[in-house]
Amino acid sequence: MKVTVVGAGAVGASCAEYIAIKNFASEVVLLDIKEGYAEGKAMDLMQTASLNGFDTKITGSTNDYSKTANSDICVITSGIPRKPGMTREELIGINAGIVKTVSSSLVEHSPNTILIVVSNPMDTMTYLTHKTTDLPKHRIIGMGGALDSARFKYRLAEALDAPISDVDGMVIGGHSDKGMVPLTSHATRNSINVSEFISEERLNQVKEDTKVGGATLTKLLGTSAWYAPGAAVSGLVQAIACDQKKMFPCSTLLDGEYGLSDLCIGVPVILGKNGIEKIVDVPLSDAEKAHLAESAEGVKKTNGLLEL
Numbered sequence: 001m002k003v004t005v006v007g008a009g010a011v012g013a014s015c016a017e018y019i020a021i022k023n024f025a026s027e028v029v030l031l032d033i034k035e036g037y038a039e040g041k042a043m044d045l046m047q048t049a050s051l052n053g054f055d056t057k058i059t060g061s062t063n064d065y066s067k068t069a070n071s072d073i074c075v076i077t078s079g080i081p082r083k084p085g086m087t088r089e090e091l092i093g094i095n096a097g098i099v100k101t102v103s104s105s106l107v108e109h110s111p112n113t114i115l116i117v118v119s120n121p122m123d124t125m126t127y128l129t130h131k132t133t134d135l136p137k138h139r140i141i142g143m144g145g146a147l148d149s150a151r152f153k154y155r156l157a158e159a160l161d162a163p164i165s166d167v168d169g170m171v172i173g174g175h176s177d178k179g180m181v182p183l184t185s186h187a188t189r190n191s192i193n194v195s196e197f198i199s200e201e202r203l204n205q206v207k208e209d210t211k212v213g214g215a216t217l218t219k220l221l222g223t224s225a226w227y228a229p230g231a232a233v234s235g236l237v238q239a240i241a242c243d244q245k246k247m248f249p250c251s252t253l254l255d256g257e258y259g260l261s262d263l264c265i266g267v268p269v270i271l272g273k274n275g276i277e278k279i280v281d282v283p284l285s286d287a288e289k290a291h292l293a294e295s296a297e298g299v300k301k302t303n304g305l306l307e308l
């Protein structure tokens with residue numbers, strides 16, 4: 001199993017580290033445009049192998065796509081992150097050009113690959129990847145919902161004063177400050193709906209804190225987060241590599257599902273060796289349906305800024 005990660009910055013390196021530590025891939029290639037950077041990150045990570053007990057071989061490359069040839073899975077993290085006060089959508093001007101070039105180069109060298117798009121604004125970059133490459137829709141996956149759901153569970157556990165392993169929940173919709181739709185109607189503690197344990201007001205606070213999860217960290221860190229994003233990507237990569245048939249909310253091209261078409265947005269999917277093997281239709285409350293429709297309008301507005 002060969003995995004390429006483009007962008008050896010904060011998220012790319014974290015993602016490579018988690019993939020290696022989980023020890024399911026034979027090879028991870030890190031590629032970056034900055035001279036020597038990916039090689040340096042790869043060497044540093046390889047020097048953790050004996051300490052962390054993994055055998056995955058990590059190599060680095062400065063923009064040489066021949067090193068990525070025949071990758072089973074490619075992850076795109078290249079692009080600029082936001083600074084405090086910015087929205088993800090403001091990154092489109094620079095990141096669209098980067099994602100376009102990177103996705104074409106990856107597919108040229110790995111025509112059978114599955115692509116995971118991370119660069120922001122992620123839903124629009126996933127849509128752009130469809131427009132740029134000829135890959136079938138089940139082989140292009142946007143990562144956002146897996147991260148947002150992890151943050152939702154963190155906030156739920158905090159509000160319930162419960163261990164995180166007791167809670168479950170999922171966030172669908174656009175990966176943006178306003179577009180995320182935390183599914184409170186399905187959130188549980190040990191199969192009991194969380195509304196049995198906390199007030200509607202507290203649950204609304206959980207929802208709002210989840211939606212601005214990325215912005216909160218960006219304000220604290222001065223740049224956007226990387227540990228949870230890297231771990232979330234590694235979860236998707238593992239589900240595909242190990243054919244786990246796990247359910248994650250991922251950004252995928254919709255064609256009528258959830259009443260939406262011609263956009264990529266987060267919905268629950270089953271991930272296995274073929275990439276997105278199924279889009280799962282879950283019942284939503286009226287408020288969640290309205291919020292998802294509003295979120296889709298936001299994503300379409302951002303897609304409209306693309307020069308296609």
Ligand SMILES: NC(=O)c1ccc[n+]([C@@H]2O[C@H](COP(=O)([O-])OP(=O)(O)OC[C@H]3O[C@@H](n4cnc5c(N)ncnc54)[C@H](O)[C@@H]3O)[C@@H](O)[C@H]2O)c1
Pocket residue numbers: 006007008009010011012031032033034037077078079080081082091095098101102117118119120122143144147175223224225226229
């Ligand atoms: N979807 C998500 O949930 C999620 C989560 C976190 C970050 N992000 C996004 O991921 C992106 C990366 O974030 P980061 O914190 O790792 O940024 P970073 O600046 O630390 O790393 C980005 C790397 O991309 C490289 N790069 C730029 N242009 C390139 C090109 N053409 N080819 C190859 N490499 C190139 C840079 O040299 C840099 O090393 C940002 O757009 C950020 O908003 C998305």
Ligand SMILES: O=C(O)C[C@H](O)C(=O)O
Pocket residue numbers: 081082088120147175213214215217218224225229
């Ligand atoms: O918040 C960001 O800009 C980065 C990423 O999308 C995140 O949610 O951490």
